[in-house]
Amino acid sequence: MVAASAGMGGLPAALDAPGLRLTLTELMALRPPPRSPRQRPASRRPGAIAARVAGQGMDLREIRAFAEGDDLRRVDPSATARTGQLHVRSFHEDRDDSTLLIADFRGPLLWGTQGALRSVRAGRLLARLGWRALARGGSVGLMLLGREAPLVLAPGGGSGQMHSVCTALARGHDLALLAQARAQGAAHPADLAPALLRAARVAPMGARVHLATGIEALTGADAALSRLAQGRRLQIHLLMDRAEADPAPVALAVSDGTHSRFGRLSPVAVQPLLAHLRGLGAHPELVAPDDAG
Numbered sequence: 001m002v003a004a005s006a007g008m009g010g011l012p013a014a015l016d017a018p019g020l021r022l023t024l025t026e027l028m029a030l031r032p033p034p035r036s037p038r039q040r041p042a043s044r045r046p047g048a049i050a051a052r053v054a055g056q057g058m059d060l061r062e063i064r065a066f067a068e069g070d071d072l073r074r075v076d077p078s079a080t081a082r083t084g085q086l087h088v089r090s091f092h093e094d095r096d097d098s099t100l101l102i103a104d105f106r107g108p109l110l111w112g113t114q115g116a117l118r119s120v121r122a123g124r125l126l127a128r129l130g131w132r133a134l135a136r137g138g139s140v141g142l143m144l145l146g147r148e149a150p151l152v153l154a155p156g157g158g159s160g161q162m163h164s165v166c167t168a169l170a171r172g173h174d175l176a177l178l179a180q181a182r183a184q185g186a187a188h189p190a191d192l193a194p195a196l197l198r199a200a201r202v203a204p205m206g207a208r209v210h211l212a213t214g215i216e217a218l219t220g221a222d223a224a225l226s227r228l229a230q231g232r233r234l235q236i237h238l239l240m241d242r243a244e245a246d247p248a249p250v251a252l253a254v255s256d257g258t259h260s261r262f263g264r265l266s267p268v269a270v271q272p273l274l275a276h277l278r279g280l281g282a283h284p285e286l287v288a289p290d291d292a293g
Contacts, residue, residue: 011174019116022173027127027166031159032135062090097138098155100203101126102196103169104145104213105176106189109239114289118239119176122212123169125237125287129210130165134158140165143199144172147179150195152202192217196224205231212237212287215244215268222280229281236282242289244268 015021063079066086079087103126109119116124130140134157141155142165153168192213203209209228215238218225228234243265251262270286277284 011178015177019112019120021177022120022123022170024166024170027123027169028163030124030127031131031162063087064090097133097136098141098204098207099130099133099138100141100143100155100199100207100209101130101165102143102145102199102209102211102213103172104192104211104217105173106145106147106192106217107180107183108189108214108217110176110180111241113241113243118214118241119173121287122237122239123173125239126210126212127166127169130162133208134162141202142168143195143202144168145190145192145195146172146176147183147190150198152198154202189217192219192221193224196221196228200224200228200230200232203228203232207232209234210237211235212239214239215270215273218273218277225277225282226280234282236277236284237287238270238273238284239287240268240270240289 011021018026063076064087066075066088070088072088074088074090076087076089103119103122105119105122109122110117112118112120126142130142133140137157139155139157140161142151142153144151151168151172153164156164196211199209209232211234213236218236225234225236244267246267249264251264253260253262255261274284274286
């Protein structure tokens with residue numbers, strides 16, 4: 001089993017390996033290759049030449065000469081009077097594509113039996129989702145959950161913002177590993193509910209919220225999950241380890257750092273949990289061991 005441990009002075013060299021530690025380099029490398037922009041129809045009338053759609057927002061894009069099919073309610077009186085020719089105002093589209101990534105780096109996520117810690121897979125998954133949001137032209141924010149108060153990075157756009165997101169993911173994961181080692185398993189993970197209520201204040205209505213966590217990490221958070229899902233698309237990515245999805249058919253030694261015993265693991269019954277989360281308004285998905293790195 002992959003276990004997280006560290007010395008009091010910092011992360012030891014033994015943890016500086018793929019699967020145990022998130023790095024800024026690997027998260028930045030997840031950025032998809034640039035694609036040529038997709039053109040959209042100039043209007044909803046058939047036969048129009050492809051161009052950008054006139055928006056319905058409040059931000060002025062341009063003032064131009066009137067063309068057939070333009071909305072007369074958008075006539076600009078000043079430009080029309082000044083030029084003697086009918087002019088209309090064109091606006092940018094009013095779309096708020098905001099994405100909040102929530103990375104659960106609490107103790108229960110800092111383990112794994114093959115390939116990578118679940119927390120590492122969660123970080124990689126969220127980085128991919130952040131890059132996709134950026135490619136859509138949206139804004140991306142981040143919330144990191146650990147033993148201490150959540151770290152929040154306000155939503156923003158551009159590659160510089162994703163650099164900040166990836167940096168925070170990498171540093172936050174290092175701190176989570178170190179804090180877990182110092183606690184030596186003695187402390188219980190922080191409650192999820194207060195962090196989710198804070199996320200509801202950070203993510204605007206209409207935002208997409210991606211929570212990467214474990215199937216056992218949602219205890220006591222029903223009310224907060226329901227509130228966060230109201231007016232937002234809440235997607236819960238449940239990181240499954242191979243020991244949960246397809247456990248070995250032999251007795252294994254299990255230890256909490258103080259006590260140990262032998263036991264057999266059974267596959268986790270996840271369908272009741274998925275149905276329960278859907279009832280709260282969330283969109284849950286299982287992330288198999290071979291997915292998300």
